[in-house]
Amino acid sequence: MPVNLQAPKSLLPVKGVTLSAVTANIRYKNRNDLVLINLSEGGSAAGVFTRNKFCAAPVTLCRQHLSENTSPRYLLINAGNANAGTGEKGLHNAQQTCAMLADLNDLHPNDILPFSTGVIGEQLPLEPFEESLPQAVEQLAEDNWILAAEGIMTTDTVAKGVSEQIEIDGKTVTVTGIAKGSGMIEPNMATLLAYVACDADVEAELLQQVLNEAVADSFNAITVDADTSTNDSLVLLASGQAGVTITENNRAAFQQVINKVCQQLAQAIIRDAEGATKFVTIEVESAPDREYAREIAYTVARSPLVKTALFASDPNWGRLLMAIGRSNVDDLDVSKLSLWLGDTQLLASGEPLESYTEEQGQIEMNQEEITIRIALNAGNTAARIWTSDLSHEYVTINAEYRS
Amino acid sequence: MPVNLQAPKSLLPVKGVTLSAVTANIRYKNRNDLVLINLSEGGSAAGVFTRNKFCAAPVTLCRQHLSENTSPRYLLINAGNANAGTGEKGLHNAQQTCAMLADLNDLHPNDILPFSTGVIGEQLPLEPFEESLPQAVEQLAEDNWILAAEGIMTTDTVAKGVSEQIEIDGKTVTVTGIAKGSGMIEPNMATLLAYVACDADVEAELLQQVLNEAVADSFNAITVDADTSTNDSLVLLASGQAGVTITENNRAAFQQVINKVCQQLAQAIIRDAEGATKFVTIEVESAPDREYAREIAYTVARSPLVKTALFASDPNWGRLLMAIGRSNVDDLDVSKLSLWLGDTQLLASGEPLESYTEEQGQIEMNQEEITIRIALNAGNTAARIWTSDLSHEYVTINAEYRS
Numbered sequence: 001m002p003v004n005l006q007a008p009k010s011l012l013p014v015k016g017v018t019l020s021a022v023t024a025n026i027r028y029k030n031r032n033d034l035v036l037i038n039l040s041e042g043g044s045a046a047g048v049f050t051r052n053k054f055c056a057a058p059v060t061l062c063r064q065h066l067s068e069n070t071s072p073r074y075l076l077i078n079a080g081n082a083n084a085g086t087g088e089k090g091l092h093n094a095q096q097t098c099a100m101l102a103d104l105n106d107l108h109p110n111d112i113l114p115f116s117t118g119v120i121g122e123q124l125p126l127e128p129f130e131e132s133l134p135q136a137v138e139q140l141a142e143d144n145w146i147l148a149a150e151g152i153m154t155t156d157t158v159a160k161g162v163s164e165q166i167e168i169d170g171k172t173v174t175v176t177g178i179a180k181g182s183g184m185i186e187p188n189m190a191t192l193l194a195y196v197a198c199d200a201d202v203e204a205e206l207l208q209q210v211l212n213e214a215v216a217d218s219f220n221a222i223t224v225d226a227d228t229s230t231n232d233s234l235v236l237l238a239s240g241q242a243g244v245t246i247t248e249n250n251r252a253a254f255q256q257v258i259n260k261v262c263q264q265l266a267q268a269i270i271r272d273a274e275g276a277t278k279f280v281t282i283e284v285e286s287a288p289d290r291e292y293a294r295e296i297a298y299t300v301a302r303s304p305l306v307k308t309a310l311f312a313s314d315p316n317w318g319r320l321l322m323a324i325g326r327s328n329v330d331d332l333d334v335s336k337l338s339l340w341l342g343d344t345q346l347l348a349s350g351e352p353l354e355s356y357t358e359e360q361g362q363i364e365m366n367q368e369e370i371t372i373r374i375a376l377n378a379g380n381t382a383a384r385i386w387t388s389d390l391s392h393e394y395v396t397i398n399a400e401y402r403s
Numbered sequence: 404m405p406v407n408l409q410a411p412k413s414l415l416p417v418k419g420v421t422l423s424a425v426t427a428n429i430r431y432k433n434r435n436d437l438v439l440i441n442l443s444e445g446g447s448a449a450g451v452f453t454r455n456k457f458c459a460a461p462v463t464l465c466r467q468h469l470s471e472n473t474s475p476r477y478l479l480i481n482a483g484n485a486n487a488g489t490g491e492k493g494l495h496n497a498q499q500t501c502a503m504l505a506d507l508n509d510l511h512p513n514d515i516l517p518f519s520t521g522v523i524g525e526q527l528p529l530e531p532f533e534e535s536l537p538q539a540v541e542q543l544a545e546d547n548w549i550l551a552a553e554g555i556m557t558t559d560t561v562a563k564g565v566s567e568q569i570e571i572d573g574k575t576v577t578v579t580g581i582a583k584g585s586g587m588i589e590p591n592m593a594t595l596l597a598y599v600a601c602d603a604d605v606e607a608e609l610l611q612q613v614l615n616e617a618v619a620d621s622f623n624a625i626t627v628d629a630d631t632s633t634n635d636s637l638v639l640l641a642s643g644q645a646g647v648t649i650t651e652n653n654r655a656a657f658q659q660v661i662n663k664v665c666q667q668l669a670q671a672i673i674r675d676a677e678g679a680t681k682f683v684t685i686e687v688e689s690a691p692d693r694e695y696a697r698e699i700a701y702t703v704a705r706s707p708l709v710k711t712a713l714f715a716s717d718p719n720w721g722r723l724l725m726a727i728g729r730s731n732v733d734d735l736d737v738s739k740l741s742l743w744l745g746d747t748q749l750l751a752s753g754e755p756l757e758s759y760t761e762e763q764g765q766i767e768m769n770q771e772e773i774t775i776r777i778a779l780n781a782g783n784t785a786a787r788i789w790t791s792d793l794s795h796e797y798v799t800i801n802a803e804y805r806s
Contacts (some may be wrong), residue, residue: 052728053728053730311802312802391798392798395793399793
């Protein structure tokens with residue numbers, strides 16, 4: 001059961017962006033598993049991709065196409081097969097799917113950005129693409145965002161999507177995004193994919209800058225199990241049909257709305273993390289710099305012993321000290337450190353607070369949404385990340401689920 | 404249930420080293436929880452300790468005493484309370500326990516090395532020490548190694564100890580070691596402690612060198628859950644009563660036997676890891692250097708998705724690729740990489756082997772002892788580490804066990 005997350009009831013169309021989802025039977029039967037997103041001519045795109053060195057074939061090809069052409073026309077996404085660990089043949093198959101869709105629309109293959117999610121180590125079958133792509137093109141429509149969000153799911157328990165609108169220069173800009181992923185990764189059957197589109201006019205280089213900034217505090221600020229997918233991909237599209245052009249002058253408002261959509265999607269992934277029973281925010285403040293703060297936050301977030309304590313609603317703050325103490329940072333002065341669970345302070349200047357009681361800690365840990373706040377008193381930089389707990393259900397999903 | 408591990412039936416006495424274990428009721432009732440190890444006058448000691456910045460009070464004090472005095476007379480160990488996260492008062496209490504034992508024997512406090520293991524964040528009660536130390540001194544005897552191994556246990560399911568003998572310069576050197584720990588750490592109720600003693604005569608500086616070398620491929624080559632204890636301590640004692648002096652000339656044989664004892668103790672901890680059902684060896688070979696190989700081995704060993712696949716006996720090699728690919732190393736060329744499960748090769752030069760079948764992988768994964776071998780073909784250095792799987796029992800132990 002996801003933590004305080006429901007599937008979106010409606011998502012706003014984005015002018016210049018149409019979508020479709022069809023049943024191609026790539027792996028799943030009787031559900032949509034092939035999704036197309038079409039961007040009108042003259043739009044722009046930016047992307048960020050997994051840093052895993054064993055990245056999947058579609059990631060390699062998608063990076064290449066985007067480097068050649070920041071005005072792509074189609075995103076082609078399949079669920080059920082990740083086309084990862086598939087060697088040269090896998091790359092060839094990814095190229096073939098792009099070529100098929102390009103031929104259907106009289107485009108160049110690099111007008112297509114390919115994405116796959118699902119089982120690793122199996123070759124992608126091409127017949128389902130041949131059979132289903134014409135239908136997928138035919139069914140493209142502006143109001144298919146929810147169908148698309150459902151079509152890219154693997155082990156997700158709910159579809160994930162969000163819409164926001166903002167006024168810029170007197171015009172309304174609409175931003176809609178969808179994402180899938182139920183762990184930072186589950187490379188057997190799930191990976192993280194996200195697609196965000198807007199109707200502002202944004203030159204590709206600026207669009208990439210906006211995306212990089214948004215990702216830093218959203219998709220790059222979450223962890224379920226520290227395992228980075230071979231297929232993670234996030235693409236931001238700008239159709240340019242809202243009648244407003246984004247430049248450095250009006251970037252701030254645009255940046256803000258993109259940040260907001262990315263954060264909500266990233267949080268949705270954590271809320272639906274494999275086996276999650278808690279949504280946990282970790283804040284590290286008064287750090288010497290951002291990477292210092294993030295290293296401590298991530299060490300706490302990744303710790304199996306912290307995560308099992310969170311699952312147990314156990315105010316076992318010794319495990320928090322242990323995880324903070326093993327962080328790979330220089331010159332951590334634990335005698336300056338303060339620690340809070342929610343609003344309850346446990347530690348001040350490295351010493352346990354006499355006033356703290358186990359009962360107070362228990363009340364904080366019983367919540368479904370828990371904030372762990374760590375003040376280093378060693379600088380003025382902060383970082384915040386989101387994570388989930390480690391439950392029996394996580395082990396069940398990842399041990400007993402067989403591809 | 405530990406993986407292929409039984410409690411030692413007998414351990415060899417080491418001349419010049421006596422031990423005792425008594426029931427002090429520090430936390431546990433009706434079992435021994437206070438252990439003394441006495442080293443004869445003129446012996447030497449070396450130690451390695453946790454790098455956790457939140458290290459426990461006894462670790463701070465033990466480091467200090469050993470830096471002042473490499474010829475200590477007593478190791479004083481308690482189970483049930485880690486004296487960690489206890490601030491200034493915790494340090495004072497650790498000093499008091501040393502002072503008590505020193506007074507009883509007309510020694511200086513820095514002749515005592517203190518160790519604690521158990522619950523974090525509770526003050527160490529001093530009365531049990533006052534009441535039980537005289538009895539513990541009285542009962543010191545050479546043949547109490549097994550009693551001591553049992554007395555330092557916390558969540559361990561079996562006592563851990565090993566003895567070896569070796570001829571050096573025509574004389575027999577005896578080495579006996581004991582250890583506790585059932586996870587690299589479980590900071591609530593368990594940490595790693597190990598004590599190894601021999602009767603050779605070894606000057607303290609050389610003894611420390613020998614220990615550092617032995618630890619590199621034993622205690623520093625294991626992981627259960629990546630969580631580093633606040634209390635980890637390993638001490639090597641040399642009584643000098645076997646009539647043989649170790650120098651650089653005859654160091655090799657001595658180093659070998661110390662390595663062997665440390666490796667067996669370290670492996671025993673993994674075999675008894677919390678919830679373990681598998682004993683897993685990860686070998687990374689043909690790497691540019693040792694740290695490069697260890698980073699990849701540890702990333703694989705720590706991966707929750709690899710560990711749950713091991714628990715499920717699932718030959719899910721996509722997860723191995725994922726973990727290797729997310730290792731924090733530069734210039735990893737995945738197109739050179741070969742991969743084996745036991746004797747079965749899965750990958751050659753980065754490509755899946757056509758001849759590999761899921762049935763072959765299944766046979767390898769069904770074993771209780773599994774070797775994952777990764778050849779990088781990028782150098783001539785290798786590293787080997789040991790780890791366990793991630794089971795429901797691990798979550799149960801760490802989520803449902805309340806201190």
